[in-house]
Amino acid sequence: MQANANFTLINNKLNLAEIVAEDVQLKRSGKAMKGCCPFHDDSTPSFTVYRDNRFYCFGCGETGDITDYVMKRRGYGSPLEAMSEISERYGLELHHIDMDAIRARQEKKQEKRKEFSGYYAKHREAAEFLKERGFTEQTTAQTFHVGYDDQGHALVLPFKNEYGELVGKVHRYLDSDPKYKNSAEDDLFKKSELLFGFDLARKTKDVLYLVEGYFDVMAMHEMGVGKTAAYCSAQITKEQAQLIARHIPSDVKIFLIPDNDKSGRQQVRKNVQTLRKYAKQSISIISLPDGIKDVNDLLISSYGWDDVNMTPFEKYLLFEDLDNCLEITDEYEVAKIWADRTQNSMLRYEMAEELAKRWNKPLDIVNDFMKGSATLDHDTKLHTATESYAAYVNAVQSDEKKIKFGLREIDVLLKGLKKKEVTFVMGKSGSAKTTFILNWLYDCVMKQGLNVNFNSLELAKEAIIPQLVQIHMDMTSGEVESQARDGSYHDNLVELIEALDEKCRIADEDAQSVEDIENFIVTANESVYDDPVDVVFVDYFQYLKLNNSINRYEAASEAAREFKAIAKRQNVHVVVLTQVNRATGGGGSGKMTMESAKETGAIEESSDYLLGLYRPASDPHLQEDEAQAVQHDMYCQVLKNRWGATGEIPLYFDFFTKRIKNM
Ligand SMILES: [Zn+2]
Numbered sequence: 160m161q162a163n164a165n166f167t168l169i170n171n172k173l174n175l176a177e178i179v180a181e182d183v184q185l186k187r188s189g190k191a192m193k194g195c196c197p198f199h200d201d202s203t204p205s206f207t208v209y210r211d212n213r214f215y216c217f218g219c220g221e222t223g224d225i226t227d228y229v230m231k232r233r234g235y236g237s238p239l240e241a242m243s244e245i246s247e248r249y250g251l252e253l254h255h256i257d258m259d260a261i262r263a264r265q266e267k268k269q270e271k272r273k274e275f276s277g278y279y280a281k282h283r284e285a286a287e288f289l290k291e292r293g294f295t296e297q298t299t300a301q302t303f304h305v306g307y308d309d310q311g312h313a314l315v316l317p318f319k320n321e322y323g324e325l326v327g328k329v330h331r332y333l334d335s336d337p338k339y340k341n342s343a344e345d346d347l348f349k350k351s352e353l354l355f356g357f358d359l360a361r362k363t364k365d366v367l368y369l370v371e372g373y374f375d376v377m378a379m380h381e382m383g384v385g386k387t388a389a390y391c392s393a394q395i396t397k398e399q400a401q402l403i404a405r406h407i408p409s410d411v412k413i414f415l416i417p418d419n420d421k422s423g424r425q426q427v428r429k430n431v432q433t434l435r436k437y438a439k440q441s442i443s444i445i446s447l448p449d450g451i452k453d454v455n456d457l458l459i460s461s462y463g464w465d466d467v468n469m470t471p472f473e474k475y476l477l478f479e480d481l482d483n484c485l486e487i488t489d490e491y492e493v494a495k496i497w498a499d500r501t502q503n504s505m506l507r508y509e510m511a512e513e514l515a516k517r518w519n520k521p522l523d524i525v526n527d528f529m530k531g532s533a534t535l536d537h538d539t540k541l542h543t544a545t546e547s548y549a550a551y552v553n554a555v556q557s558d559e560k561k562i563k564f565g566l567r568e569i570d571v572l573l574k575g576l577k578k579k580e581v582t583f584v585m586g587k588s589g590s591a592k593t594t595f596i597l598n599w600l601y602d603c604v605m606k607q608g609l610n611v612n613f614n615s616l617e618l619a620k621e622a623i624i625p626q627l628v629q630i631h632m633d634m635t636s637g638e639v640e641s642q643a644r645d646g647s648y649h650d651n652l653v654e655l656i657e658a659l660d661e662k663c664r665i666a667d668e669d670a671q672s673v674e675d676i677e678n679f680i681v682t683a684n685e686s687v688y689d690d691p692v693d694v695v696f697v698d699y700f701q702y703l704k705l706n707n708s709i710n711r712y713e714a715a716s717e718a719a720r721e722f723k724a725i726a727k728r729q730n731v732h733v734v735v736l737t738q739v740n741r742a743t744g745g746g747g748s749g750k751m752t753m754e755s756a757k758e759t760g761a762i763e764e765s766s767d768y769l770l771g772l773y774r775p776a777s778d779p780h781l782q783e784d785e786a787q788a789v790q791h792d793m794y795c796q797v798l799k800n801r802w803g804a805t806g807e808i809p810l811y812f813d814f815f816t817k818r819i820k821n822m
Contacts, residue, residue, distance in 0.1 A: 164653050165242055165253045166226060166405070172646050173249055175212040175225050182232065196221070197232060213408075220362035223406070227322075236268050236324040237261075254653070267347060271325055282307040285314050288333055292374060293458040298381045302359070313340075316355075316373050318348065321406060323358035329373060352398035354388035361388075361406040368445070369395070370416045371423065375454035382457075382464050393422060395430045400437040413440045414469065416454060419447040424479065431472045435686035444475040473501045474510055487518070491528075498529040500681055562609065562694055562732050565602030567821045568808045572797055573768065578693065579726050580767040580801070581733045583700075583719075585755055589747025589777035591793060591812060591819075592736050593618065594626065596696050598819040599734070601630050604662045605655070609693035612683055614676050615667045616702035623665060629817045631655040636817075662688065672704040673721040680729045692731050697722075699736035700759060715760025723765045737762065748778035751796055769799035774812060790814050 176185055176192045185192040185208060196206035196216045205218035215222045221231065230241040239261050246253045285307045289299050299305040306315040311330055318327040318341075327348035330340040341350055354360075356376035360367055368387040370376060379387035390399050403413070415430060417423035431442055446468040451457050457467070470478075477497040484490045494514055501507050511526040518525065561575025576582060586592035603609040615623055625639045632639070632651055642652070664687055666679050676697060684691045697703075705714035719735075726733045739755045751771025756763045763769060773796075775781075775789045793812035797805045811820040 164657060166224070166238075167656075168253065168648055168653070169225050169242070169245055169251065170212045172251060172648070173212070173225055173245070175214060175228060176208045178225060178228065179206075179208055179214065215364070220364075222362055222364075222408075230322060236320075236322060237264060239264065254650070264347065267345070268324065268326075271327075271347070282309070284312075284333060288314065291459075292378075292455055294377060294381055298377050302380055303356075303377055318342075318350075318353065318355060319358045320347075320353055321357045321361055321402060326353070331373075349398075350391055351396045352402070353391075354399055354402060355391055357388040357402065357406075360386050363411055364408065366412045366414060367403070367407055367440075368414045368416055370454055371418050372453065372455070375416070378455040378458040384464055390430075393418075393426045395433045397433060397437070400434050403434070404437040404439070407438065407440060409439050411440055413438065413442045414445050415442065415472075416445040416447070416467075418453045419449075419451055419456075423453075427472070427479070428476055431476070432685070436689070439686075442472045443469050444472055445469050446475075471506055471509075473497060473503075473506060474513075477510060478513075481517070490518070494529065500685075502678055502682075562603065563607060564599055565606055566795075566808075566810065566819065569795055569797070572804055572806055572808065573800060574802070576732050576768065578730050578732050581723050581726050581735065581765060582768040582770065583756070583762050583766040584734060584736050584770045584772065585739050585751045585759075586736070586772035587739050587747045587749055587777075590772045590774055591747065592738070592772050593698055594812075594817050595772055595793075595795075595819060596698060596734060596736060597623070597626050597817070598630060600663070600694075600696055601627055603694050605631070605658055609662065610683070610688040610690060611663045612676075612679055612692050612695045613663065613665045614671055614679065614695065614697045615665055616669055616671055617698055618667065620665045620667045623667070626817050627659070628652065628655065633816050633818065635815045669702065670704045673718050673725065675704075677725045677729060680725070680731060684729075692729070694732045694734065695725075695729075697733065697735045699738055700762075701738050712760050716762075716765075719760055719762040719765040735762075748773055748775050748781075750794075751798065753798055756798070763799065766799060767801040768797070771796035771798055776814075793819065 179185060179192075179194065179197070182197045183194045183206070185194040186204070187193075188204075188207075190210055192208040193204040194206050194208075195201040195204050196218050198206075198216060198221045199219040201216075201218050203218075206214065206216045208214050213222070213224050214228055223231070226238045226241045226245070229235070229245055230238060233241065233244060235241045235244070242253055243258060243261055245251060285305075289305070304317050306317070307313070308315050308330060311332065312334065313330040313332040316329040316331065317325055318329055320326045327342045327344075327350070329342075332338055332340070342348060344350065354369075355373050363386040366386055368379060368384065370379065370387055370389050371391070371393065372389055373391065376387045376389045379385060390396070407413070413434065415427065415434075417427050417430075427444055431444075434442055447453070447457055448460075448462045448466045451460055451462060457464070477494065480493045480497070481490050484493055494510070497510065498507055501510070507529050508526060511529040512522060514520075514529070515522040515525040561577060563570045563575050564573075584592055584596065586595075600611055600613060603611050613623070625636060625643070628634065628639045628642075629636060632649075632655075634642070642649075664679075664683055666675075668675070676695065680692050680695060700715070700718070703718055705711065705718055707714065709717070722733050722735055725731070737756075737759050739751065739758055750773050753763060753769075755771065756769060772793065774793045776786045776792065778786070781789075791811050791814065793810040795808045795810055797808070799805065809822045811822050813820065
């Protein structure tokens, strides 16, 4: 966490072009800056610095961010060392840079280098072993510096970190078991946090291949493919996925090449999930030809790289699932589930094509089926009392997360909200309704630890975040702005940003449909949060993209019902803001009634809770001193509460800091 915060801090506060300009001359070229590469003998300007503070050399392939640049330029082995220089040189206050730890690390590196130098000798038996496995000296000696340990009678593979720094070694015994032994773990060498071969592979700008073993990486180089790293076990770890996310550009395609056996294939789902949580790149699976068990096997077989099969992971997992079905009707259901969660329509079409063949059905019918026009399965939707009671027991026993407001009296009245429920919050313009839900969102994330999607159809993300900063830091908007202007990152601010990064996502596209909002939940569940989304905020209803083939009132009512369906399907609590324009006069000072809800569409029927907000100070008829006298007054009306009492709760609205508190 701390290290990540430092990377962010450095990239936000410093300008890579200025730092590079200390070393080489840069000239503007389109949106980027170009110059001669400081890392290789470069006569044409191949070194490019982009506006997002990343660099790429089209000559030698060197790439990275500010920390990488300083590391590489000054010959540091770890980001920590680069950060300590950056901190001193540019006067940045970074978190927890421990100089003693850095020095100790440097010494340990020196030791490792010495300890290793003796091992690079050639040995007949070792050479034969590698030759049989299809390797040439070019790959083993020159690219991977494979050595030999006489005493252990083993090949020695140097394990480098992402910066090409030697951090450990792997013994591959030639005639004893177990075959592999790694050097002891220390703070430089944690195998589960490293990727073998990544120092070379991370320079890719198009594809990255991920394989299971060391020899597979070397085999990929031997075949002339390269761009490969090994996760060195069956499972990709969180730290390895984070490493990829940090170093690999988002438009690079990732290909997983699992071992061609049952356990390799079984791990694909888990590995895709882990990768998708951190890395945003597209992921495909490469299947090896029948009978070929891994990439090294491919190298020595009569097959070649052209014989492998590439499949987008959705399609791969769909067919894995189908193969596990016992009956054809189960296959239909499984296919339907995948159709619903595959956003890419071309990919859905591809699935349909193969399914039509598999099921021997006309393509247009299968294609229609895969479009997502689900009809009710009436056989299974008529429930027995046994099923119903089991569902009830389940609901009672599962200590369902209750969602609170963080405002005492509202929480007392509503006793917490549940998932699968919908809250509509009504207010006129000027009633501070967006501020109300931002306070609520803040409490959900910071105090209740809930995962939150915020679908903001009105405000852009850069207009939302300063309000959350205000609430968090108890600052006026002016103070937040001047803090941003001079770029100061207090620990307090970093704490907020990190918590939000972990538990909140903002979708600020202005034309979102109800379906988009559901798709954002699915995406977040699959690839963002460790646990599923708890609460979804929609701000606000009148900006939704509605079905325009029916009249607006009908379309709005349909959307409201659809929110209830989403809450159930996705197991979330949905909060929808709605702006009331007509009923009762007086801007945001007007009280809401059940009638106000009717203006929007049939929202009352679809809501479990219906809240109204008003602020007397926004009455346009008030004199300035009268408005000032009530500027902190705000009311939350509970107009509908599926489980109990209604009422009106006075709140304290801090006009300057956007905080809403108990009276
Ligand atoms: Zn270069």
